[in-house]
Each structure stands twice: as structure tokens, then as C-alpha cells.
Amino acid sequence: MPQTITVPFPVQVKPKFKISQPQEKKQLRVQLETVDLHVYYGETHAVKGVDLPLYQNTVTAFIGPSGCGKSTFLRCLNRMNDTIPGARVEGRIMVEGIDINQPVINTSHLRRHIGMVFQRPNPFSKSIYENIAFAPRLYGASKKDLDRIVEESLKKVALWDEVKDRLHKTALALSGGQQQRLCIARAIAMNPRIILLDEPTSALDPISTGKVEELVQELKKDFTIAIVSHNMQQAARISDYTAYFYMGNLVEFGETAQLFTNPKKKETEDYLTGRFG
Numbered sequence: 001m002p003q004t005i006t007v008p009f010p011v012q013v014k015p016k017f018k019i020s021q022p023q024e025k026k027q028l029r030v031q032l033e034t035v036d037l038h039v040y041y042g043e044t045h046a047v048k049g050v051d052l053p054l055y056q057n058t059v060t061a062f063i064g065p066s067g068c069g070k071s072t073f074l075r076c077l078n079r080m081n082d083t084i085p086g087a088r089v090e091g092r093i094m095v096e097g098i099d100i101n102q103p104v105i106n107t108s109h110l111r112r113h114i115g116m117v118f119q120r121p122n123p124f125s126k127s128i129y130e131n132i133a134f135a136p137r138l139y140g141a142s143k144k145d146l147d148r149i150v151e152e153s154l155k156k157v158a159l160w161d162e163v164k165d166r167l168h169k170t171a172l173a174l175s176g177g178q179q180q181r182l183c184i185a186r187a188i189a190m191n192p193r194i195i196l197l198d199e200p201t202s203a204l205d206p207i208s209t210g211k212v213e214e215l216v217q218e219l220k221k222d223f224t225i226a227i228v229s230h231n232m233q234q235a236a237r238i239s240d241y242t243a244y245f246y247m248g249n250l251v252e253f254g255e256t257a258q259l260f261t262n263p264k265k266k267e268t269e270d271y272l273t274g275r276f277g
Ligand SMILES: Nc1ncnc2c1ncn2[C@@H]1O[C@H](COP(=O)(O)OP(=O)(O)OP(=O)(O)O)[C@@H](O)[C@H]1O
Pocket: 041, 044, 046, 064, 065, 066, 067, 068, 069, 070, 071, 072, 073, 084, 230
């Protein structure tokens, strides 16, 4: 009779892809923290009591199977769910000691500090310059300031050299990858503290995807970043922390290297090893 062997848990998962290594341990400051956050769309309970920190100047990836609530959770963080009819968000979202999930919060002002970039590049039908200058001008920036903001923002996303001779031409003539970097430049033009990226590379080719991934690594020096990704290799490559969601629950949150190689929960391991999902 063959002997049955019980494999002790947690089992070491051996990933076939590169994983970002933990940074030198330093005092991490919590930039934003959700406390018992719930989201409902009518009867659908899409996010179920999630407690999650975003640490300053780090990248946190949200992963999990389709429909698990990653994008819904991300959209809470700058109150974008307010724009969805029937959506209800309960719980606290603490930033600098203030709960930003209160009705009194000015959401336009909030979104200056917590910017968002969507799955499909969505530049305005305006010039490259105007795409970036539009919001800062609304907040009173002078022409001199706008010129500086446009140049600095485009340099931060490594687009300046590609577009500096056609700043006043339409942004819609840029390639998909360039448009997405322009949208990121538009988000950082307001000098936010946090940038939310909702599957920013899912509509891009591999070369443009690589450029956006490199960019995310650069941007974390100045900003705190949360990114929803369907691509586990991408999450492993570019994030410092990973949150695994399943059916609206946060199953596991931890340092990316730990979560991918030595998950604490069996459900996480099953997902990472492709046993489901
Ligand atoms: N506007 C909406 N109205 C009603 N239900 C919604 C809405 N948006 C999302 N949902 C539901 O909420 C749940 C979570 O969806 P969400 O889009 O946040 O998941 P996700 O993990 O980001 O999925 P995907 O990876 O496919 O984008 C799903 O059951 C979805 O059907």
C-alpha cells in the first residue's frame, strides 16, 4: 500500500517569474488606510469589510480573479464609486487622520491628491500641452507655471523627448502606449500624493507595457501607487506589497516577495499556482 504523505502547509510556491525583492527595511509610513470598508451595488455586496494600508512611496498590487472586487475597491480610494448610480460605500478611508469617506469631503479637491488612470488611455480631444495644462489652469496656475508643469510632467513619464516638438498637436495622434503615459502625466501634473492605476497596461502592446512598468518604478520615488493587475507576473515584478482579493474579501495582504513565495493562506497559494481562478 502506498503511504499517503500529508504536505505541511504553507507549501513553498516556486514561481517561474521574477519577483520584486523587498526594499531595505525602513520605517514605512501609512499614506492611506481603509477600515472595515464595504461596497454594495444594490443587492450585490462587492467589497466585504476590507482593512488595508497603502504605504508611502511603495507600489501595492491588487490581484484576484475576475469579479473579486479589485477595481471596486480601488475606485473607493478617491471616491470614484460616488459616480456610479446605486453604489454604496460604508466604512472608513483614513488619509492623514481624516476619513475621506464622509459626505462633507470635497471630492474634486480629493481627486487632486489621489489621481487615477484607467484601463484604456482616455486623453482629452485637445493638444498634448492642453491635456496636462487643463486641470492646473483651472486651479489658477500662470502661463509660466503651466509651461513648467507640462515639461516636468512629460519628463517624469519619459515622454518629453518624444513629443516636445509637437506639444500643440492633438494628443489623439499619439500611439496607445504614449497616450497612456500622457494620461499618467496628466494625473501627476496636479502633484497628487497617491496614484491609482486600474489595469493601466491591459490595452497596451508588450513594449509599451514594459515602459509603463518601468515608469511605475520611477514614480514610486515621488508618489504612493496602487495598481490593479490581471497579470500576476506584472504584479510580482513591480509591486512591493500585494493584496489578494476573492469574492469581495481581502484574503491576504503582505510583502510581494513573501506573498508570492510563501503565502500564508491556502486560498492564495491555490490562486498563485493556478489551481483555480
Ligand atoms: N457598476 C456596477 N453595477 C453593479 N455591479 C457592479 C458594478 N461594477 C462592478 N459590479 C459587481 O461588483 C463585483 C466586483 O466587480 P469589480 O469590477 O470590482 O471586480 P474586479 O475584480 O475588478 O473584476 P475584473 O478583474 O473583471 O475587472 C462583481 O460582482 C461585479 O459584477
